[in-house]
Amino acid sequence: MTDPAVDALRPGSSPAASDTAPTAAVRNGSPRGLDLDRLAGYLATHRPELAEAPLSATLIAGGKSNLTYLLRVGERELVLRRPPLGHVLATAHDMAREFRVISALAPTDVPVPAALLHCADTDVLGAPFYLMERVRGEVFRSRAQTDPLRPEQRRDLALAMMDTLAVLHTVDPATVGLADFGRPEGYLGRQVRRWAGQLDRSRSRPLPGIDELRDLLGGTVPEGANAGRIVHGDYRLDNLLATVDPVSVCAVLDWEMATLGDPLADLGLLLTYWDVLGDSDLAAGNPVADGLGPRAGFPTGAELIERYAGRSDVDVGPLHWHVALGCFKLAVICEGIHYRHTLGQTLGPGFDRIGDMVTPLVAHGLRAARER
Numbered sequence: 001m002t003d004p005a006v007d008a009l010r011p012g013s014s015p016a017a018s019d020t021a022p023t024a025a026v027r028n029g030s031p032r033g034l035d036l037d038r039l040a041g042y043l044a045t046h047r048p049e050l051a052e053a054p055l056s057a058t059l060i061a062g063g064k065s066n067l068t069y070l071l072r073v074g075e076r077e078l079v080l081r082r083p084p085l086g087h088v089l090a091t092a093h094d095m096a097r098e099f100r101v102i103s104a105l106a107p108t109d110v111p112v113p114a115a116l117l118h119c120a121d122t123d124v125l126g127a128p129f130y131l132m133e134r135v136r137g138e139v140f141r142s143r144a145q146t147d148p149l150r151p152e153q154r155r156d157l158a159l160a161m162m163d164t165l166a167v168l169h170t171v172d173p174a175t176v177g178l179a180d181f182g183r184p185e186g187y188l189g190r191q192v193r194r195w196a197g198q199l200d201r202s203r204s205r206p207l208p209g210i211d212e213l214r215d216l217l218g219g220t221v222p223e224g225a226n227a228g229r230i231v232h233g234d235y236r237l238d239n240l241l242a243t244v245d246p247v248s249v250c251a252v253l254d255w256e257m258a259t260l261g262d263p264l265a266d267l268g269l270l271l272t273y274w275d276v277l278g279d280s281d282l283a284a285g286n287p288v289a290d291g292l293g294p295r296a297g298f299p300t301g302a303e304l305i306e307r308y309a310g311r312s313d314v315d316v317g318p319l320h321w322h323v324a325l326g327c328f329k330l331a332v333i334c335e336g337i338h339y340r341h342t343l344g345q346t347l348g349p350g351f352d353r354i355g356d357m358v359t360p361l362v363a364h365g366l367r368a369a370r371e372r
Contacts, residue, residue, distance in 0.1 A: 031059040033067050033085055035125060042124045047117055050078075050131075066095075066256060071131070078116065082129035085345050095128040096120060098256040101230070102132065104176040110168050111135075111251045137241030137250035143296055149244060151297060156247040158298045159307050161237055164249045165270075166311040169229045169263040182260030184227035191265065191325060192217045195332045202336040209362045213328050216369040222321055224262040226314050233257025235266045236273045237292055263314050267305065268322025272330055275301040276323075276364045277357065320371035327365025331358045 030036040036055045043051040053074025060068045067085070071078045081095060099118040106112060114133040122128060140146055146154060173179050183190075196214045199207075232239075234257050241251040278293020294300045299307075309316050338355030 029056070031057055031069060033059070033082060033125070034069055034080065038124050039080075042119060042121075043117075046119070047131075050076075050117075066254070070134070077134040079113065079132050079134050080129055081132070082125055083127045084340065094256045095130050097258065098254075099130040101178065101181070101255045101258045104178050104181075105168075105171065105230075108167075108171050108176060110164065110171060111249055112255075113251050113253070135241050135251040137243055139238050139241060139253075141238030141292065143292070146292060146296055146298075149297075153244045153247060154297050155299055157242060157244060158237070158304060160242065160247050160249050161240060162304050162307040163311055164240070164252060165232070165235055165266060166308050166314075168232060168235075168252070169266070169312055169314055171230055173228070173230055173260055178230060178260070181230070181258075184224075184260045184262075187227055187231075187259070187261035188224045188265070188325070189218075189221045191261070191329070192221065195325075195329050198336065199332045202332065202339045204335075204339045204342065207331075207335065207358060207362070209366055210328070210331060210358070213324065213331075213362055213365045213369060216366070217321070217325055217328060220321060220369065224264075225317075226264060227262050228260055229263045229314070231259055231261040231263055232266050233259065233269075235270055262322075263312075264316065264319060264322045265325065267308065267316065268319055268324075269326035269329060270304070271301045271319065271323050272326035272361070272364075274298075274304065276327060276361065277330075318371075320368045324365045324369035327361045327368065331361040331365065334358050334361065 034057050036057060040051055040055050043055075050073050053076070056072045057069045057080070060070055067082050069080045069082075071080045081098065083095065096118060099115050102112040103115040106114065113135045116131040116133060118128070118130040119125075120128045138145070140157065146157075149157070173181060192214065196218070199210065199214070232252065232255065234254055235252075239252065239254045240249050241253060242249050274293045278298075279295060292298060305316055305319070308314075334354050334357045337351065338358070341351035341354065
């Protein structure tokens with residue numbers, strides 16, 4: 001989400017939503033991973049208007065990859081994003097990448113928070129970080145949130161999710177300064193190799209079938225006729241800020257895996273969340289995905305793809321390979337989170353269950369990879 005670590009943050013709220021949970025570890029008024037004194041000193045030099053009032057911060061509960069904080073600057077509320085603590089994979093959690101893409105998309109019809117400041121100096125907080133404006137809205141990521149919605153609200157929310165993705169995929173990268181944001185040629189093959197490498201760096205236990213899935217994907221890479229579009233890299237319902245009265249997508253979040261590539265990769269991963277995890281008992285109460293999909297009263301994955309195809313010029317074609325890639329990618333992500341949990345390097349509840357998702361993801365990925 002550039003990383004194997006799903007940033008499925010916030011049980012019910014996002015960095016931009018109204019609900020936050022107090023952090024469990026606070027030192028001298030600073031939540032773990034965020035030194036407010038150092039931050040204030042940096043802002044005094046680089047954004048002095050943000051250093052004129054006292055700073056306070058709250059870690060937004062549930063972050064599985066990048067850490068997200070609600071930062072209060074006097075009466076003003078901002079959001080700060082930084083990589084996770086501890087075991088961070090190479091090229092993962094790319095703050096500069098995320099900051100660049102939301103800055104570039106600001107003048108388009110893709111809803112994004114306003115980007116304010118990027119800091120690459122690791123001496124400030126121990127890792128790069130960036131600041132963005134807070135956007136009001138809710139992150140829908142659990143049945144507890146969506147079950148009370150009316151059926152038409154659930155349907156409209158899912159369709160708005162697909163409409164927003166279609167808008168993203170129609171943005172011309174060159175017109176927003178992102179022509180050099182990635183290498184579209186060979187994108188899908190690089191995805192397989194990259195996630196295989198991430199797997200090797202996160203592997204800490206036997207994972208039956210995952211090497212076979214990797215090899216099947218590597219031996220059947222499609223040509224990628226749609227290459228060259230802006231790809232979010234982890235597009236799903238709980239990476240959106242939305243409202244339901246009326247239904248609207250207020251902002252798309254978590255852009256650190258964005259690049260130029262094949263938009264079918266976004267669709268394949270979305271279907272993995274929707275139809276695979278959304279149809280699994282293991283997803284119930286799981287902090288990565290709490291079973292949102294048809295069983296939760298939302299439209300089917302096929303309906304989502306039909307909606308997208310009606311609003312995009314992308315040839316959706318056969319998606320089975322991309323679903324298999326989505327399963328492999330998400331299995332590696334879950335394994336990376338599981339590994340960090342075993343090292344005591346995760347913040348928030350629910351991490352003990354994330355490792356259980358790997359086996360069913362691999363099994364579904366193998367079935368999809370063998371389709372013809």
